[in-house]
Amino acid sequence: MAFEPPRRLVRALGETAPQGDAWLAGLADTARRAVERHGLTVERVQVPGGRGSLVVLVRTAGGVPAVLKLAPPRARPESERAALAHWNGLGAVRLLEDDGPAPEEGVLLLERLHPDVSVRSLAEAKALLEAAGTLRRLWVEPPGGHPFETVAGRTGRQAEAMRAGAADLPEAAPLIDAALAARGELLAEPPEQRLLHGTFRQSKVLAGDRVPWLAVGPDPVVGEHAFDLARLVRDRVEDLIAQPSGASTTRRRVKRLAESLEVDQDRLRGWTLFRAVESGVRAHRVGRKADAELLLEFAGWL
Structure with missing residues (x-):
């Protein structure tokens, strides 16, 4: 599947990196590695999506609906990961990461909510x-x-x-x-x-x-x-x-x-x-x- 970033994300990243964005250039490869690593089935890229990350609707190897989120370092995704782990689903979306190898930086696997509501x-x-x-x-x-x-x-x-x-x-x-x-x-x-x-x-x-x-x-x-x-x-x-x-x-x-x-x-x-x-x-x-x-x-x- 082509992991085409939504226009909204491209515009927002262009505001903070007008000379070009290495993360955006490598986004498709990063998404493919994450999908393969977690054994995911891709449904679609969420559009219009956010201004700071790519959100992909996926299913886990067990068929569970989930969200794959990919964010550049300047969006502080590792800080987001730490906060979500600390909240552990209380008031916030839950991480679906297992105890396997350390997750790739800037890649989060999350429970699926209703993204359009x-x-x-x-x-x-x-x-x-x-x-x-x-x-x-x-x-x-x-x-x-x-x-x-x-x-x-x-x-x-x-x-x-x-x-x-x-x-x-x-x-x-x-x-x-x-x-x-x-x-x-x-x-x-x-x-x-x-x-x-x-x-x-x-x-x-x-x-x-x-x-x-x-x-x-x-x-x-x-x-x-x-x-x-x-x-x-x-x-x-x-x-x-x-x-x-x-x-x-x-x-x-x-x-x-x-x-x-x-x-x-x-x-x-x-x-x-x-x-x-x-x-x-x-x-x-x-x-x-x-x-x-x-x-x-x-x-x-x-």
Whole structure:
């Protein structure tokens, strides 16, 4: 079978590696080796798929539906593997790897969920409720001597990129300054250190068989709950921007999510501001100007 990467993946990789991508060039060979190694039968490549990995629907040698996921090193797939192993199916998709030879780097064999049915398909209020409930189950103590990046470390790199990109966005300078100031205040006294999903949103929660909803695609990080919840606040940002009441709806969403998950409302607002501005600056840097405008307008409401 030809393992043709979806256009969405090719475009996303092109944003971060405009001069070419060795991983993408070798992707078909990597996929074939993984299929042979695990004795898999390929059904199809999932389209449109994600922005950071190739997802292939397969069946194991025993006929069990599964997913073969292949991701480049910069997507931190080994960190994802460690987090999924630690959660062991609690709130998240389960690894199907056995105790045989060490798995190939960047290749994960996962239980099959329903890839075309995410929480995002539900009405907004119900979607937020189900997503928040799934997220709560992921917030566990990290393992001792864990390999995961911290919120301080990850946002430190992001803050440097934001400062570097500020010159190209002079109109957003007040927002960038506010976001950086908020980060500094939030990191001064973090309330807890838990294993977080890292990139959680409604589309990262898929329908399952053993439980109704399970999270996929973590970029795990260790830090406070509010950081993880912040990305969920801006879900369906296009719909929020299109509403005359978008700003007030956003503020109500912050309040409702903070109360339902027992997170400090001001801390959630602060991390939502930082993450929205960081995403907006990054989108502008890679040429997604429309996305940048949406995100920065949203951030201005906070």
